[in-house]
Amino acid sequence: MFLRPFVCLINTHSTLWTFLLLCPALAQLLCLGPITILEQRPLAFACKCSIEKVRSVIAGLSAEDISAALQSRGHLEIIFNLCNEVYRFDAEQVAAIRSDFCP
Known part of the structure; x- marks a missing residue:
């Protein structure tokens, strides 16, 4: 029951923070307290190989x-x-x- 939404979010490339925002009960369970979005940026991939x-x-x-x-x-x-x-x-x-x- 509980894991199904989590798996769906991971499969759609959402972040753990997005999941925690959607499930405040989990944030409380992990003792994270209320989550506040301070900044939003588009995701970008940057490999550091050289x-x-x-x-x-x-x-x-x-x-x-x-x-x-x-x-x-x-x-x-x-x-x-x-x-x-x-x-x-x-x-x-x-x-x-x-x-x-x-x-």
């Missing part, structure tokens, strides 16, 4: 993992799950990155 983060990930990989990836695919591929951005590096690029981080 080439520098990818470079640090490569620097942290073991030589065995890098070697296995290069042998099986011919390149090292890193995919950010949040935005699905794909970064591919060949053996020379990986060696250059590793030498920058691990002299």
